[in-house]
Amino acid sequence: MSFLTYLISGLSLGSIYAIIALGYTMVYGIAKMLNFAHGDFIMVGCYIIFSVTGALSGNSAIGIIAAIVLCTLLGITTEFVAYRPLRGAASPLAVLITAIGVSYFLENVALLIFGADIKSFSSVIKWEGFTLADGQLRIQGVTIVTILVSVVVLVVLQLFIKKTKQGQAMLAASEDKGAAALMGINVNRTIMLTFAIGSALAAIAGALLCSAYPSLSPYTGAMPGIKAFVAAVLGGIGSIPGAMIGGLMLGIIEILSKTYISSQLSDAIVFGILVIVLLVKPTGILGKVIQEKV
Amino acid sequence: MKLNKKSKDNYITYAIVMVAYLIFQILSATGNLSSHMTGLLVPMTYYAVIAVALNLCVGILGELSIGHCGFMCIGAFSSAFFSKLTENVLAWPIRFFLAFVIGIAFAALFGFLIGIPVLRLKGDYLAIVTLAFGEIIKNVINAFYIGVDGNGVHFSMKNSMELNMEPDGNLIINGAMGITGTPHNSNFTIGIIVLLLSLFVVQNLINSRDGRAIMAVRDNYIAAEATGINVTRYKMMAFVLSAAIAGAAGVLFSHNITTLTASSQYFGYNASIMILVYVVLGGIGNIRGSVIAACVLYLLPELLRGFSTYRMLIYSIVLIVMMIVNWSPRVIEKREKLAAKIGFGSRKKIAR
Numbered sequence: 001m002s003f004l005t006y007l008i009s010g011l012s013l014g015s016i017y018a019i020i021a022l023g024y025t026m027v028y029g030i031a032k033m034l035n036f037a038h039g040d041f042i043m044v045g046c047y048i049i050f051s052v053t054g055a056l057s058g059n060s061a062i063g064i065i066a067a068i069v070l071c072t073l074l075g076i077t078t079e080f081v082a083y084r085p086l087r088g089a090a091s092p093l094a095v096l097i098t099a100i101g102v103s104y105f106l107e108n109v110a111l112l113i114f115g116a117d118i119k120s121f122s123s124v125i126k127w128e129g130f131t132l133a134d135g136q137l138r139i140q141g142v143t144i145v146t147i148l149v150s151v152v153v154l155v156v157l158q159l160f161i162k163k164t165k166q167g168q169a170m171l172a173a174s175e176d177k178g179a180a181a182l183m184g185i186n187v188n189r190t191i192m193l194t195f196a197i198g199s200a201l202a203a204i205a206g207a208l209l210c211s212a213y214p215s216l217s218p219y220t221g222a223m224p225g226i227k228a229f230v231a232a233v234l235g236g237i238g239s240i241p242g243a244m245i246g247g248l249m250l251g252i253i254e255i256l257s258k259t260y261i262s263s264q265l266s267d268a269i270v271f272g273i274l275v276i277v278l279l280v281k282p283t284g285i286l287g288k289v290i291q292e293k294v
Numbered sequence: 295m296k297l298n299k300k301s302k303d304n305y306i307t308y309a310i311v312m313v314a315y316l317i318f319q320i321l322s323a324t325g326n327l328s329s330h331m332t333g334l335l336v337p338m339t340y341y342a343v344i345a346v347a348l349n350l351c352v353g354i355l356g357e358l359s360i361g362h363c364g365f366m367c368i369g370a371f372s373s374a375f376f377s378k379l380t381e382n383v384l385a386w387p388i389r390f391f392l393a394f395v396i397g398i399a400f401a402a403l404f405g406f407l408i409g410i411p412v413l414r415l416k417g418d419y420l421a422i423v424t425l426a427f428g429e430i431i432k433n434v435i436n437a438f439y440i441g442v443d444g445n446g447v448h449f450s451m452k453n454s455m456e457l458n459m460e461p462d463g464n465l466i467i468n469g470a471m472g473i474t475g476t477p478h479n480s481n482f483t484i485g486i487i488v489l490l491l492s493l494f495v496v497q498n499l500i501n502s503r504d505g506r507a508i509m510a511v512r513d514n515y516i517a518a519e520a521t522g523i524n525v526t527r528y529k530m531m532a533f534v535l536s537a538a539i540a541g542a543a544g545v546l547f548s549h550n551i552t553t554l555t556a557s558s559q560y561f562g563y564n565a566s567i568m569i570l571v572y573v574v575l576g577g578i579g580n581i582r583g584s585v586i587a588a589c590v591l592y593l594l595p596e597l598l599r600g601f602s603t604y605r606m607l608i609y610s611i612v613l614i615v616m617m618i619v620n621w622s623p624r625v626i627e628k629r630e631k632l633a634a635k636i637g638f639g640s641r642k643k644i645a646r
Contacts, residue, residue, distance in 0.1 A: 085618045093578075096421060097613060112603070112607060262437065264437045267433050268434055271429055272426075274422070282415070
């Protein structure tokens with residue numbers, strides 16, 4: 001029974017990784033850049049929920065909406081100010097270093113505003129959950145909501161990409177920016193939209209992450225962000241179902257290795273998986289092979 | 295004696311370092327250096343050394359490593375372990391020299407082992423995998439327990455009780471508590487010597503046949519491969535050398551600190567990014583710039599107390615602005631137009 005408990009908490013953590021990884025994978029698939037600051041958008045979202053909920057004496061619904069709206073704006077602004085000028089730069093390192101700079105910037109702004117001390121985040125989900133099998137198996141409300149939200153997000157995103165014009169524009173831009181522009185697609189706006197969606201997902205992931213693990217500091221988002229990138233690579237970067245599969249696998253692996261191997265080494269194991277995946281199958285589980293030409 | 299431009303450039307770098315050394319020594323001898331300032335001198339040298347190492351990787355090899363502090367960590371722990379083990383056996387100059395050999399050798403070995411998988415990747419993937427390795431190194435060292443007693447060396451990855459040592463045993467690496475009481479052998483002079491040596495190695499590499507091959511791989515690896523350059527070999531050469539120099543910085547680090555722990559403060563990716571800031575600000579590919587930037591950026595915030603709260607914030611803004619100003623196609627175009635208008639002509643940039 002305890003194994004089942006761990007499996008469920010792994011699924012819950014994995015769902016959070018999956019939502020973050022969806023944002024990563026979309027941005028990477030279309031803008032072809034690693035948005036290092038993605039994890040920090042999560043942290044910003046958490047702080048917005050924390051402050052708004054605190055100011056409104058516990059109304060977390062408005063907090064979540066505010067976080068989604070503000071994170072979306074933050075994503076768009078970041079793309080416009082920091083990343084867009086570097087599109088087409090001679091060195092691919094330029095935009096990566098800028099992204100690291102943005103990540104650093106957000107962490108330090110949060111540090112100046114909120115301080116380094118860890119804030120206790122009250123869960124946005126008030127439902128206690130239920131117990132099964134005579135109280136031996138307890139499933140928390142957060143867990144169920146997290147898993148449900150990730151499934152809904154996955155389905156909505158898939159429908160958006162497959163069925164809407166904007167979604168098709170995204171696919172086209174991810175295949176070939178020049179050709180997409182010739183077909184009348186506004187590539188800049190499409191990339192901006194991708195950032196907006198990714199950042200909104202980061203806010204949602206933040207609400208769920210901090211509800212499940214209620215300690216909030218300026219560095220809250222950094223590790224989950226990086227692990228979500230690992231998940232995106234594991235599932236195949238650029239692939240939306242891949243991000244989901246990768247996220248779930250990574251969450252389960254992390255919780256199980258924490259329980260059965262060593263809590264100190266669990267991060268090392270997660271990163272070890274990244275290394276193995278990149279060596280054995282660099283395209284991930286569902287990724288496409290891209291041959292580089294001269 | 296007639297010097298070509300490149301060796302002249304190199305000698306200017308050595309001269310700057312030596313002049314800085316003399317100034318600090320004179321200040322120190324005349325009592326004008328506060329004890330706080332004196333304490334900053336050794337860290338300044340090892341940050342300069344690791345900035346040189348990272349610039350070799352980022353500027354010359356052209357691959358972004360965000361795990362370089364991991365190599366520093368390996369150099370620090372292997373050398374501190376050796377120094378603790380032989381503290382009462384060897385005289386300090388010999389021991390410290392051997393500690394350098396061991397720290398550098400271990401860092402180079404791990405640079406090689408990590409390089410095998412890492413250098414098969416490029417760009418974003420390479421960056422994130424170096425980050426991953428940096429974190430793995432830190433986590434694994436935090437789980438190490440090594441002790442020595444009459445029966446030999448004991449090793450565990452659980453806790454210090456698992457070692458089953460004799461009561462008189464000597465616990466050397468105590469998991470997350472790290473290594474305590476490494477002899478303080480690092481001093482400013484040795485730090486400067488290490489810095490000069492690493493500058494010598496890196497600058498001579500850049501101006502050698504091997505260095506040009508490495509830069510050819512950086513600029514276009516397909517073209518480099520087509521001209522018969524062994525891409526893997528040269529990538530590995532630069533990466534291992536960079537790791538080895540980072541290891542030397544680690545040796546200086548560990549012999550300057552009372553308690554050595556594999557904490558994120560010193561060896562996490564935030565620390566690696568700090569060094570990246572030095573490299574970017576000094577100019578990617580510009581070795582002398584890295585040394586100056588590392589020294590100035592390390593000393594300034596420590597001296598200006600009011601500034602230190604905003605230090606990281608300012609660094610992050612500097613990082614973003616520097617990148618956009620130096621690399622944005624549109625900004626470059628505007629800058630060239632402006633330069634043409636003023637009459638400088640289009641000055642060609644050196645860095646790539």
